[in-house]
Amino acid sequence: QAQLVQSRAEVKKxxxxxxxxxxxxxxNFIGNYxxxxxxxxxxxxxxxxxxxxxxxxxxxxxxxxGRVTMTRDTSINTAYLDLNSLRSDDxxxxxxxxxxxxxxxxxxxxxxxxxxxxSS
Amino acid sequence: QSVLTQPPxxxxxxxQRVTISCTGSSSNIGANFDVHWYQQLPGTAPxxxxxxxSDRPSGVPDRFSGSKSGTSASLAITGLQAEDxxxxxxxxxxxxxxxxxxxxxxxxxxxx
Numbered sequence: 388q389a390q391l392v393q394s395r396a397e398v399k400k401x402x403x404x405x406x407x408x409x410x411x412x413x414x415n416f417i418g419n420y421x422x423x424x425x426x427x428x429x430x431x432x433x434x435x436x437x438x439x440x441x442x443x444x445x446x447x448x449x450x451x452x453g454r455v456t457m458t459r460d461t462s463i464n465t466a467y468l469d470l471n472s473l474r475s476d477d478x479x480x481x482x483x484x485x486x487x488x489x490x491x492x493x494x495x496x497x498x499x500x501x502x503x504x505x506s507s
Numbered sequence: 508q509s510v511l512t513q514p515p516x517x518x519x520x521x522x523q524r525v526t527i528s529c530t531g532s533s534s535n536i537g538a539n540f541d542v543h544w545y546q547q548l549p550g551t552a553p554x555x556x557x558x559x560x561s562d563r564p565s566g567v568p569d570r571f572s573g574s575k576s577g578t579s580a581s582l583a584i585t586g587l588q589a590e591d592x593x594x595x596x597x598x599x600x601x602x603x604x605x606x607x608x609x610x611x612x613x614x615x616x617x618x619x
Binding site (some may be wrong): 422424431432433434446448449482489490491492493494495496497498499500 | 552553554604
């Protein structure tokens, strides 16, 4: 069945960048969308944007535009999330999720999450 | 502040029935976007619980059910069990945000 496996936890200093990977298996990678969702400690879920693995097209939530880049490598069925100019409030677990479309459909499955800690 | 509003917490005794509401507006739930629900057990990633307002993925017990009406949706859990203690999130999309995904703030379910 469909599975998403993410890269391991990262610790970064303020102002640095982080790149999180998300390897897909068990389904047609280029036939579905990958969305990214984050969750700060003790907080709710926050949608960051999506990438169409087939075309490379992206849409980012307004809050993250200018700081986020989503890319993919179809040769290894992997999506990436790049977030730069990190601040302490970017400390969160970052999840990649599969969806059948860019808008309207549900998120399933979820990756296991990647904890990014921003601290000096 | 979340675009979709959920109660921060609900509780019930084992065997009881609880409901969790998810209130939106005319630009999201009321605009005919479907509502999906996720269960997040402590220390784990969220898991799809209900999709397309009321459909259950295989493996989800029929104790869980969803409904949608107007600008709101609800998740009902009957026959509460200790293992149901978790955070629950509703999710939809919003036309005023260019079709962006939106989440409720989450509801902590405590089984007494």
